[in-house]
Amino acid sequence: xxxxxxxxxxxxxxxxxxxxxxxxxxxxxxxxxxxxxxxxxxxxxxxxxxxxxxxxxxxxxxxxxxxxxxxxxxxxxxxxxxxxxxxxxxxxxxxxxxxxxxxxxxxxxxxxxxxxxxxxxxxxxxxxxxxxxxxxxxxxxxxxxxxxxxxxxxxxxxxxxxxxxxxxxxxxxxxxxxxxxxxxxxxxxxxxxxxxxxxxxxxxxxxxxxxxxxxxxxxxxxxxxxxxxxxxxxxxxxxxxxxxxxxxxxxxxxxxxxxxxxxxxxxxxxxxxxxxxxxxxxxxxxxxxxxxxxxxxxxxxxxxxxxxxxxxxxxxxxxxxxxxxxxxxxxxxxxxxxxx
Amino acid sequence: xxxxxxxxxxxxxxxxxxxxxxxxxxxxxxxxxxxxxxxxxxxxxxxxxxxxxxxxxxxxxxxxxxxxxxxxxxxxxxxxxxxxxxxxxxxxxxxxxxxxxxxxxxxxxxxxxxxxxxxxxxxxxxxxxxxxxxxxxxxxxxxxxxxxxxxxxxxxxxxxxxxxxxxxxxxxxxxxxxxxxxxxxxxxxxxxxxxxxxxxxxxxxxxxxxxxxxxxxxxxxxxxxxxxxxxxxxxxxxxxxxxxxxxxxxxxxxxxxxxxxxxxxxxxxxxxxxxxxxxxxxxxxxxxxxxxxxxxxxxxxxxxxxxxxxxxxxxxxxxxxxxxxxxxxxxxxxxxxxxxxxxxxxxxxxxxxxxxxxxxxxxxxxxxxxxxxxxxxxxxxxxxxxxxxxxxxxxxxxxxxxxxxxxxxxxxxxxxxxxxxxxxxxxxxxxxxxxxxxxxxxxxxxxxxxxxxxxxxxxxxxxxxxxxxxxxxxxxxxxxx
Numbered sequence: 147x148x149x150x151x152x153x154x155x156x157x158x159x160x161x162x163x164x165x166x167x168x169x170x171x172x173x174x175x176x177x178x179x180x181x182x183x184x185x186x187x188x189x190x191x192x193x194x195x196x197x198x199x200x201x202x203x204x205x206x207x208x209x210x211x212x213x214x215x216x217x218x219x220x221x222x223x224x225x226x227x228x229x230x231x232x233x234x235x236x237x238x239x240x241x242x243x244x245x246x247x248x249x250x251x252x253x254x255x256x257x258x259x260x261x262x263x264x265x266x267x268x269x270x271x272x273x274x275x276x277x278x279x280x281x282x283x284x285x286x287x288x289x290x291x292x293x294x295x296x297x298x299x300x301x302x303x304x305x306x307x308x309x310x311x312x313x314x315x316x317x318x319x320x321x322x323x324x325x326x327x328x329x330x331x332x333x334x335x336x337x338x339x340x341x342x343x344x345x346x347x348x349x350x351x352x353x354x355x356x357x358x359x360x361x362x363x364x365x366x367x368x369x370x371x372x373x374x375x376x377x378x379x380x381x382x383x384x385x386x387x388x389x390x391x392x393x394x395x396x397x398x399x400x401x402x403x404x405x406x407x408x409x410x411x412x413x414x415x416x417x418x419x420x421x422x423x424x425x426x427x428x429x430x431x432x433x434x435x436x437x438x439x440x441x442x443x444x445x446x447x448x449x450x451x452x453x454x455x456x457x458x459x460x461x462x463x464x465x466x467x468x469x470x471x472x473x474x475x476x477x478x479x480x481x482x483x484x485x486x
Numbered sequence: 487x488x489x490x491x492x493x494x495x496x497x498x499x500x501x502x503x504x505x506x507x508x509x510x511x512x513x514x515x516x517x518x519x520x521x522x523x524x525x526x527x528x529x530x531x532x533x534x535x536x537x538x539x540x541x542x543x544x545x546x547x548x549x550x551x552x553x554x555x556x557x558x559x560x561x562x563x564x565x566x567x568x569x570x571x572x573x574x575x576x577x578x579x580x581x582x583x584x585x586x587x588x589x590x591x592x593x594x595x596x597x598x599x600x601x602x603x604x605x606x607x608x609x610x611x612x613x614x615x616x617x618x619x620x621x622x623x624x625x626x627x628x629x630x631x632x633x634x635x636x637x638x639x640x641x642x643x644x645x646x647x648x649x650x651x652x653x654x655x656x657x658x659x660x661x662x663x664x665x666x667x668x669x670x671x672x673x674x675x676x677x678x679x680x681x682x683x684x685x686x687x688x689x690x691x692x693x694x695x696x697x698x699x700x701x702x703x704x705x706x707x708x709x710x711x712x713x714x715x716x717x718x719x720x721x722x723x724x725x726x727x728x729x730x731x732x733x734x735x736x737x738x739x740x741x742x743x744x745x746x747x748x749x750x751x752x753x754x755x756x757x758x759x760x761x762x763x764x765x766x767x768x769x770x771x772x773x774x775x776x777x778x779x780x781x782x783x784x785x786x787x788x789x790x791x792x793x794x795x796x797x798x799x800x801x802x803x804x805x806x807x808x809x810x811x812x813x814x815x816x817x818x819x820x821x822x823x824x825x826x827x828x829x830x831x832x833x834x835x836x837x838x839x840x841x842x843x844x845x846x847x848x849x850x851x852x853x854x855x856x857x858x859x860x861x862x863x864x865x866x867x868x869x870x871x872x873x874x875x876x877x878x879x880x881x882x883x884x885x886x887x888x889x890x891x892x893x894x895x896x897x898x899x900x901x902x903x904x905x906x907x908x909x910x911x912x913x914x915x916x917x918x919x920x921x922x923x924x925x926x927x928x929x930x931x932x933x934x935x936x937x938x939x940x941x942x943x944x945x946x947x948x949x950x951x952x953x954x955x956x957x958x959x960x961x962x963x964x965x966x967x
Contacts, residue, residue, distance in 0.1 A: 204565050204566065204569045204605075205598070205601060205602045205605055207569060207572075208568075208569060208572050208598050208601065209598050209602075211572045211573070211575075211576070212572070212591060212594045212595055212597075212598045213595075215575065215576060215583045215587040215591045215594075216587055216588060216591030216592060216594065216595055217588075217591075219583055219584050219585070219586070219587030219588055219591070220584050222576055222580075222583055222584065222587060223576070223580040223581060223583055223584025223585075223587075224580075224584075225576070226576030226577050226580045226583070226899070227580045227899060227900065227901065230577055230899065230901045230903065231903070233573060233576070233577055234573070234577060234907050234910075236573075237569070237570050237573035237574075237577070238570075238907075238910060238911070238914055240566055240569055240570070241566045241567070241569075241570055241914055241915075241918060242914070243566075244562055244563070244565060244566035244569075293580065293581060293584035293585075295900055295901070298901070440587070440588030440662075440665065441588055441662065441663060441664050441665045442664075442665075443664060443665035443666050443667050444588040444589070444591070444592060444665045444667065446667070447592050447595060447665075447667035448592075448595050451595040451596060451598070451599050454599055455598075455599050455602060458599065458603055459599065459602045459603055459606060462603060462606040462607055462610070462629070463606055465610065466606050466609055466610050
C-alpha cells in the first residue's frame, strides 16, 4: 500500500513539474523579455497563455506536502528540518510570485506593472531553483532519517543540488517555451511563434548540456542515484533523451504540435527515472518508503482522497484546460472595461 | 558563503519557540481574513448572479461580475498565503508533523481535494463570464460554494483534532501505530468548531463586503448597484449572526465539559468553585487573584449548565499543575479576546436586529445615516471578533499543541533562524496586505469610472472590443489609468 501512495506522490511531483514548471518557466521568459516596449509583445503572449490556469497549479504542491506529511511523516520532518532555508525561500517566492501576478493583471499604470512584473519574474526563477536544490539534497542522500536535521547548509549547497536547481529552471523554461510556441501559433501570431521557437531550441540545448554535465556530477556526488539511473532506471533515461532529441528535431523543423507532447514526456520520464533510481528509498540509503509509511488507516484515507480527486477534480480540470486551450475563455479583465 | 552563514547562526542563537509561535499566529491571522471571502463571497456572488438572470436585473449582473473579479484577487492571495501555511507546518513544527502527521494530516487530504475543486471552478466561473451560456455559467459557480464549505470544515476538523485528539492508537513508545481516519475527522470537537467557523465565514464575509457598500452609500452613491451590493451582503451577515450566537454558546459548553482549563482561562477563574462569576474585562494577577473588571455573580456557573444553575461547579486554573495550564499572561490574553469576541458578537446581533425590524415593519432597510455608519464599522468589527475567537481557542489550548499529548516546545523546529523568517514574513505580508487593499480599491475606482457596460459590451457573448483590447493593451491602459 505504501507503494501505491508513493506512486501517487510521484505523479503529483510530475504534474507539478509539468504544469507548475510551465508557469515558472513562463516567468523566466518574462524576466528575459527585455524593456517595457521591447518586451510588451512576448509578455502579453505569456500572460494570455498562463492567465486562466495559474491558480490551479499551487494545488499540486499542496498535494505533495499533504501526501508527504500524512503518509511519510518521519521523512517530511527530516526534510523540513534539514532543508529549512531553501524551502523557506521557495515559500516566500511563491507569495511574491502569486501576489504580484494577480496584481500585475489588476493594476493599470505602467510603473506599477513593471514593479510587479519584475517581482513576478524574479520569483519565478527563484522558486524552481530552490525546488530543484531540495530535490538534489534528498536525492544525494543528504537528508538523514529519524526526523532529524542534517547539515543546514551543505544539504542544499552541493553539486547535486546546484545541478538540480539549474536543471529545474532550465527545464521549466524549456517546457514553457514549447507551450508558448503552440499558444502563439494558436493566436496566429507568427512573430511570437518564431520568438519562442528560437528560445525553445536554445533551452533544449541548455537542458541537454546540463544532462551531460549531470552524468559526471551524479557519478561523483550521488552514487546511489547514479547506479540506479544507469541500471533499473536506464530505460526511462533513454526514453527521456530520445523524446528530448525528437522534440528538438521537430522544433528545428517548425512542427511544434508534436514537440509539445514529446517535451512533456521527456521531462516526465526524467523525473520518474529519478524516482525509480532512488527506489526503494524516500531518503536514499537511510529510509525506505515502506519503513517511513504511516499506518494502514491513514494510507487508505489518502488513497480514497486520490480516487475522489480523480472523479471530482479530474473533469473540472479537463474542462478548464480544454476551454483554455481552445481559446474559448477570453482573457480576464477585458469585458467590463471598454477602452473608450 | 558557508562560513558566513555558520558564523551568523552561531552568533544569533535565539530560541525558536516564541518566533515560530508568532510567525504561525501572524500568517494564520492574515490568512483567516481571506478565508471568509473565499467561502462566502462566492455564495453572495451567486445570489446576485441569480437575481440578474432570473429578474433580468442588469445592476445585479454587473455586481456579480465585479464581485467575481474582486474574488479572483482575494482568492489568489488566499491561495498563496494558504500554500505558505502548508510549508510552515513542516518548517516550524516538524516534530509535530513527524509524530502526528499520520493522524493530524488526514483532514488536510480532504481539504486539498476541496481546495482543488474550488480553485478550478473559481477559474472556470471567473473566466467563463462571456463564453458560457448564462445558466451554465451560473451552475459552474455552485461547486465553488460547496467546495468552500467542505474545505473550511476539513481544515477546522484538523484544528479540532488538536483540541480533542482521537482516532489513533499509540504503542509503548508513544508512536502512532494505528489510525482510524473517520474518528480523526469526526473528532468530538469537530462539529462545534466547524459549525462555528463556517458560520463565522458567512458572518464576516457578509459584514465585510457590506461595509464597503455602506461607505459608498454614505458618500452619496445611492444607486441600485450599491443598494444591491449592500443588501445582499448585509443580509447574509445578519442572518448568520443569531445562528452564530447559538453555536458559540454550544461550543463554550463543550469546552466547559472537555477542556476545563481553557474554560477557566476564558472565564478568568483561578479556583474551582460553584456560583462562579462571569467577569467582564478584569485581569489575573501573578498570585492568581482577579482584579478589576465587572463580575456578574453566578453567571458563569449558570451559563455552563443552566439545569443546575448557580450550583454548577466550574473548574479553576489551579486545579491542574502550573506546567499544564496557560501562563498568567496567556490567561489574560485569552480572557480579553473572549470578551472582545462575545462583546462584538452581541453588538453585531443588535445591529442585525435593527436591520430585521426595519424590514419586517417598514419593508425596507433602515434609512438613517447612523445605521450605515454602524454598518461600516460592522465589517472590521466582525473580522476582529473572528480573530479574537481564534486567539481564544489557540492560546487557550496552551501549553499543548496536541491537547494532553504533546507540548508546543516539543513540537517546534530546532532551527535557530526562525526569527529571521518571522521578520521576512511580516514585511512581505505587510506589503501583500497593503497592495491587496490598494488593488481592490483601484479596481473599484476603475469599475466606477467606466460606468458598467456599454451596449456592445454585454456580460455574455463575444465582443468586438475584446480583440481590440488584446491587440493594443497599452493603449487601453493609458485611457483607463
